[in-house]
Amino acid sequence: MMEGEEKAAPQKAATEGLYAALSREDEAAAREDAAIIKTNLRSAAESVITVGQALVRQKVNLGHGRFLGWIDAEFGMTERSSQRFMKIAEVYSGNTTPVSHLGVKALYELAADSTPQEVRDRVEELFVDGKVVTPAKIRELKAEAKAAREEAERLRLKPPGVITVAIEDISLEDVFRRDVGDIAALAASIEKLGMLQWICIDPDHRLQAGYRRLLAAKHLGWTHIQAKVVPRGFTIQEAENETRKDLTPSELVALDRAIEQRIFVPAAP
Structure with missing residues (x-):
């Protein structure tokens, strides 16, 4: 045999x-x-x-x-x-036309529960335009759709007194900071935790506080940002940078321990 x-x-x-x-x-x-x-x-x-x-x-x-x-x-x-x-x-x-050009892997990706309907509609549009759609392209479209949903939710949750403004419309004529530090690290923090503190602009969209946060938003590819509108005045920049107090070394140690316990200590059954 x-x-x-x-x-x-x-x-x-x-x-x-x-x-x-x-x-x-x-x-x-x-x-x-x-x-x-x-x-x-x-x-x-x-x-x-x-x-x-x-x-x-x-x-x-x-x-x-x-x-x-x-x-x-x-x-x-x-x-x-x-x-x-x-x-x-x-x-x-009921309708195979939109996917008749796709391979099996692309079909798997497109039919998955994680694929929103707008991505499927977009693939159909690409097909009509004669474009080749690969599994990688579908994953790219899904990532873009997810980012758009997250951005819409972020804008929806803005508190009273905060407006949404196009980043390109913000003027930097009142900015005096030159040493911006590690913007990539700040951007990573914002991407993970969100914008914990709003930038401040005056009624004419001149930036009054939050230059590093604005640069981090640009680094992340944001086109719009939430900002608190305040009167124009350099005292805001001065107050934000001079009255701020960093944690002491002992306070940083205590914070690190709290984080470790929060992450590694198992919850009681």
Whole structure:
């Protein structure tokens, strides 16, 4: 017996054992869909959707436990792979045109629960324009959509007295700071924790306080920022920088310990 035949024999026995437990009607339906899936398993978008539709039918027909045994015995398919096929069928069964040009990996990415509808609509627009859409492009579109949602939420939560202003409209004529320090580190902190303190501008959009925070926002690619409108006056810059008091070394140690306990000490059951 050849090596391939040795590997196929146990799989065939498992398949026949599974079918033996079914009624003739269910066995016939399962074998028919198995043939459909095998024919289309490695084909393009429409075939992938056909595979997904057949899997959906047999999951209902066989029940979850038998279904898992069936896809393993017939195709060596995992539950996760079957879920991907079925998800593609769920999303695109009624209209394959927008995805007829996509490969299997791109289909997986597009049909995933994490993909918002606006990304799917954008892929359809790209298809109409004759553009090639890869899995990497879909991930890029998803990242852009996520960033847009986060930005909209950030702007929605602005407190009273704070306005949203285009960064390019902010004048720096009143800025005296020259040593801005590590802007990348500040940007990373803002990206993680959000803008904890608003910048201040006067009614004519001249920056009065928060120059480093503004540079960090630019570093992150923001186009707009929330700002508190204050009267023009250099005393704000002076107060922000001269009256501020850094933590003492002992206070920094205590803060580090508190952070370590917060992160590493397990919660009580």
